[in-house]
Amino acid sequence: MKRRSSFKIMTDLIILAKEELSDLIVAVLSGVVSFLSTVGMAVSGGVLIVRTAGFIDIPFRNIIYIMVVFTFLRGITRYLEQYLNHLVAFKVLRMLRDKVFAAIRRLAPAKIESSNKGELISMITADIELIEVFYAHTISPICIALICGSIYLILIAYFSPYIAIVVLISYLIMGVLLPIAFSKWASGTGYALRLEIGGLNNVFLDILRGIIEIMQFSYRDKAVCLVEKTNKALVSGQAKLIEQLALLLGIEDAIAVITTGASLLVGISTGVSWYILLPVLLGIFFSFPAIANVASLGNGLSQSLACGERVLNLLDEEPVADEIKDGVNLNLEELTNPIIEVRNLSFSYNIEPVLVNFNLEVSSGEVLGIRGESGCGKSTLLKLIMRFWSADKGEIFICDQPIEKINTDSLWKNISYMTQNSEFFEGTIRDNLLIAKPDATDEELKTALEKASILEFVTSLEHGLDTTLTELGDNFSAGERQRFGLARCFLEDTKILLLDEPTSNLDALNENIILHALKNNREGKTIIMVSHRASSLKICNRIIQM
Ligand SMILES: Nc1ncnc2c1ncn2[C@@H]1O[C@H](COP(=O)(O)OP(=O)(O)OP(=O)(O)O)[C@@H](O)[C@H]1O
Numbered sequence: 001m002k003r004r005s006s007f008k009i010m011t012d013l014i015i016l017a018k019e020e021l022s023d024l025i026v027a028v029l030s031g032v033v034s035f036l037s038t039v040g041m042a043v044s045g046g047v048l049i050v051r052t053a054g055f056i057d058i059p060f061r062n063i064i065y066i067m068v069v070f071t072f073l074r075g076i077t078r079y080l081e082q083y084l085n086h087l088v089a090f091k092v093l094r095m096l097r098d099k100v101f102a103a104i105r106r107l108a109p110a111k112i113e114s115s116n117k118g119e120l121i122s123m124i125t126a127d128i129e130l131i132e133v134f135y136a137h138t139i140s141p142i143c144i145a146l147i148c149g150s151i152y153l154i155l156i157a158y159f160s161p162y163i164a165i166v167v168l169i170s171y172l173i174m175g176v177l178l179p180i181a182f183s184k185w186a187s188g189t190g191y192a193l194r195l196e197i198g199g200l201n202n203v204f205l206d207i208l209r210g211i212i213e214i215m216q217f218s219y220r221d222k223a224v225c226l227v228e229k230t231n232k233a234l235v236s237g238q239a240k241l242i243e244q245l246a247l248l249l250g251i252e253d254a255i256a257v258i259t260t261g262a263s264l265l266v267g268i269s270t271g272v273s274w275y276i277l278l279p280v281l282l283g284i285f286f287s288f289p290a291i292a293n294v295a296s297l298g299n300g301l302s303q304s305l306a307c308g309e310r311v312l313n314l315l316d317e318e319p320v321a322d323e324i325k326d327g328v329n330l331n332l333e334e335l336t337n338p339i340i341e342v343r344n345l346s347f348s349y350n351i352e353p354v355l356v357n358f359n360l361e362v363s364s365g366e367v368l369g370i371r372g373e374s375g376c377g378k379s380t381l382l383k384l385i386m387r388f389w390s391a392d393k394g395e396i397f398i399c400d401q402p403i404e405k406i407n408t409d410s411l412w413k414n415i416s417y418m419t420q421n422s423e424f425f426e427g428t429i430r431d432n433l434l435i436a437k438p439d440a441t442d443e444e445l446k447t448a449l450e451k452a453s454i455l456e457f458v459t460s461l462e463h464g465l466d467t468t469l470t471e472l473g474d475n476f477s478a479g480e481r482q483r484f485g486l487a488r489c490f491l492e493d494t495k496i497l498l499l500d501e502p503t504s505n506l507d508a509l510n511e512n513i514i515l516h517a518l519k520n521n522r523e524g525k526t527i528i529m530v531s532h533r534a535s536s537l538k539i540c541n542r543i544i545q546m
């Protein structure tokens with residue numbers, strides 16, 4: 001995976017948030033006023049003590065008024081700062097989530113096929129959540145520390161340049177040295193931790209999917225061990241980060257106390273009168289929170305940047321097959337022969353070639369059967385025709401058009417692709433059928449179900465078309481799901497059908513039902529069917545061996 005420097009990640013993330021800049025500026029200004037008010041309150045307290053001792057001559061009432069004003073300012077601006085910072089952060093997160101979904105859509109299906117689903121899920125959920133730390137708790141603290149720090153130093157220098165130098169050194173240690181040192185220290189841990197969390201998601205998804213196998217085979221103890229091991233690694237990573245954070249907080253407080261002490265010594269030795277020194281020292285002590293916010297960044301930021309990096313990398317990733325938008329639209333009304341032609345096609349996922357100089361012609365109206373050993377590239381061929389992946393060498397033509405010239409949308413609208421695992425989404429049977437043709441009438445739905453030999457079953461259900469399918473359609477049998485999948489293809493009513501083992505997990509009866517449905521409705525359609533079973537290929541006009 002591509003690694004970027006922390007600086008590059010931060011600038012890239014800021015560029016992503018450029019539309020929220022005005023809110024961010026108001027948040028920073030509120031933060032500045034808020035921190036200045038805290039120091040103002042502390043200094044006024046000091047002035048009040050000096051006034052009580054009778055060293056200066058300001059009316060009590062004025063000091064109290066000023067303190068009240070500072071208190072109100074502090075409350076209001078603190079609220080504004082927190083509100084706006086988080087608002088900006090959550091708006092940016094919404095935008096990032098949209099971008100990640102768009103990226104996955106752009107990269108799918110190749111990306112989804114070849115990556116761990118758990119990692120993708122943790123990227124969409126946890127990773128993006130953690131980037132919030134960067135927007136809400138990083139950009140504005142740095143700006144606030146810079147502005148407040150400068151104002152404090154100028155004010156202190158007005159009373160004593162020597163004390164200002166001492167404070168400047170402390171600010172630099174706290175605001176520059178500490179965050180750099182701690183983010184370097186925590187960066188490895190943060191990145192590793194994100195990977196561990198993605199890993200835990202993978203383990204859980206894997207176990208949920210394979211729960212039957214786990215129960216049936218003696219894999220139970222091993223599965224428990226696996227979860228425990230991943231969990232333990234996660235905790236030790238988190239413990240390390242917390243240790244670092246605790247140490248950091250200790251150092252921050254120590255710096256504030258030592259600086260105040262050192263300023264006292266410098267003040268006394270350079271002859272600053274104590275009624276000035278007392279309010280100044282109080283101000284110095286209370287000025288540190290604005291700078292400490294930057295020091296604490298290193299810890300949380302390392303994880304936030306690690307997430308930022310993963311998300312940015314995904315956004316930058318190039319799809320294996322670009323979506324084509326400025327090509328031609330397929331017109332299968334004017335058929336040419338052959339309708340599909342594959343010329344000298346070569347393809348490999350990694351290094352191992354899957355297809356080498358493969359040739360094929362399919363005439364329109366033909367039902368072509370493809371068989372071949374497991375792993376010889378049958379499914380891959382269909383995926384290449386759908387342009388889920390793009391070929392390394394050679395060409396595929398549909399109706400004389402090379403598929404790199406056909407608009408992806410038009411390609412997918414004109415070819416139905418069905419595998420042995422038709423996917424269903426939570427919703428009714430109607431919702432799941434309408435995916436293929438959103439404006440279909442109930443009549444059309446019923447005709448499609450009829451063609452797929454499943455209408456009778458659906459009408460026998462209590463709620464008919466409104467029966468709910470649970471996630472993945474688990475509450476229906478494999479045969480029923482397969483027939484719903486076929487009904488969807490009939491509803492879409494495309495001229496080309498690519499069927500990848502459409503009957504492989506069905507019994508002879510269900511297989512026959514589906515084959516019968518295909519045979520009776522193949523009028524005007526060109527079908528390529530991949531199957532291992534001779535029985536499935538009996539409806540084909542021609543069978544090739546790959
Ligand atoms: N996404 C992928 N990434 C890497 N390799 C893959 C991917 N999909 C398939 N392969 C590999 O490519 C080869 C061809 O796979 P393909 O699925 O096309 O085979 P198949 O002929 O359909 O096999 P089967 O009859 O078992 O379905 C196999 O060796 C497989 O391991």
Ligand SMILES: [Mg+2]
Pocket residue numbers: 378379380500
């Ligand atoms: Mg296959």
